[in-house]
């Protein structure tokens with residue numbers, strides 16, 4: 650079993666939330682995927698036995714998994730990616746490779762701190778911060 654699934658089970662148990670079949674299937678599909686996926690692609694295979702399922706089921710599962718930090722949404726592409734080290738509480742930036750489309754998570758605590766301070770100075774109540782980048786991953790750069 651994938652580590653992430655085990656972590657999801659533990660996390661749900663600790664917080665008294667149900668790790669329902671759709672939630673599990675969506676997480677399993679994302680964990681097995683090399684690249685971030687669109688909700689549409691998840692809908693087409695997150696049903697029982699790899700069949701299509703209802704869009705609201707997938708959207709609700711994605712909301713849940715994102716809230717727990719098991720899955721991240723990449724805003725620029727509207728895609729979803731399984732977290733590569735679930736349970737982290739520190740903010741992460743997501744870099745997406747233009748060539749292989751893989752997403753890389755990068756810690757950016759210091760940048761987040763600077764932006765939070767800047768918001769505070771403006772009296773802006775920040776609830777969410779998104780830092781994303783585009784470029785080429787090391788593997789693709791080496792292969793070029």
Ligand SMILES: [Zn+2]
Nearest residue numbers: 732733734754
């Ligand atoms: Zn993560």
Ligand SMILES: [Zn+2]
Nearest residue numbers: 746749786789
């Ligand atoms: Zn790449």
